[in-house]
Structure formats: C-alpha cells, structure tokens
Amino acid sequence: MHLTPEEFENAVAEAIETVPPAFRKHLESVNVDVEDEPSRETARELKVPQNQLLGVYFGTPLTQRHVEDPRMVSDRVVIYQRNIERMCRTRPDIVRQIRVTVLHEIGHHFGMTEHDLEEHGYG
Numbered sequence: 001m002h003l004t005p006e007e008f009e010n011a012v013a014e015a016i017e018t019v020p021p022a023f024r025k026h027l028e029s030v031n032v033d034v035e036d037e038p039s040r041e042t043a044r045e046l047k048v049p050q051n052q053l054l055g056v057y058f059g060t061p062l063t064q065r066h067v068e069d070p071r072m073v074s075d076r077v078v079i080y081q082r083n084i085e086r087m088c089r090t091r092p093d094i095v096r097q098i099r100v101t102v103l104h105e106i107g108h109h110f111g112m113t114e115h116d117l118e119e120h121g122y123g
Contacts, residue, residue: 001090008081009034011095015102023110026062030075030109032102037082051086055079055101063111077105 003011012034019027043050059075079101088094100121107117 001088001094002085003081003091003094005034005081008094008098011098012079012102014095015099016106018099019103019106027106027109030059030077030106032077032079034079034081037080038078051083053080054083054087054097055105057105057108059109061109061111075109077102077109079105 012032016024016027016032038050038053038056040050042056043053046053046056056078057075058078079098084097084101085094088097104117107120112120
C-alpha cells in the first residue's frame with residue numbers, strides 16, 4: 001500500500017494537529033519533514049536497520065536546554081515514508097503508524113525517553 005507524497009504529508013500534518021495546543025506552541029521551531037528513507041549513515045549512527053527506521057528527531061530536547069545556550073540550528077523531525085508503507089497493509093494502518101511515529105519523535109523533543117514513549121503507547 002502506498003500513499004502519494006501529498007497524502008502522506010497531509011497525514012503527517014494531521015498527526016501534528018493532534019498534539020494539544022499547549023504543547024504544539026513549543027513545536028514552532030521544529031521542522032517536520034518527510035523523506036523516502038533514511039540514509040545508511042543515519043541508520044548506522046542510530047544502530048537501527050535502515051529499512052526499520054520510521055522516523056528520527058534531530059535536536060536538543062527541551063529538557064536539556066539552558067537559557068544561555070545559543071540556538072543555532074532548528075530541531076528537525078524526519079518521517080520515512082517508504083519504511084512506514086512497507087510495514088503497513090492498509091491506508092488506515094499507514095495513517096495510524098504515521099501518527100504514532102510523529103508523536104514518538106515529537107516526544108523526544110519534549111525530553112521523553114524510549115521507555116517513556118513505550119509506556120504511553122508510542123514505542
């Protein structure tokens with residue numbers, strides 16, 4: 001099952017809209033992008049098989065920032081379309097997995113660990 005790039009990006013935007021407004025305001029400096037799949041280098045750095053990486057957060061979690069730290073680079077979330085589509089059989093499965101992946105990566109922005117995310121159903 002595949003979505004067009006536009007359909008996939010719309011599903012990502014809809015997932016972001018499910019973040020409560022009190023938290024969403026802290027995402028203004030976070031770029032959320034869709035790419036086909038991760039590079040070998042990214043997968044290697046994260047120690048995840050390239051075809052199993054669904055998304056990644058690049059940045060410094062809010063919980064690790066200090067007011068005196070310079071902000072030079074925006075935080076970034078990347079969602080990998082082909083990997084999500086490979087693991088899903090139906091459009092509703094793809095949309096559900098997009099939401100879980102987007103919220104998982106946004107959770108890292110807020111300082112949540114993999115364990116925290118698993119406990120909340122975003123593992």
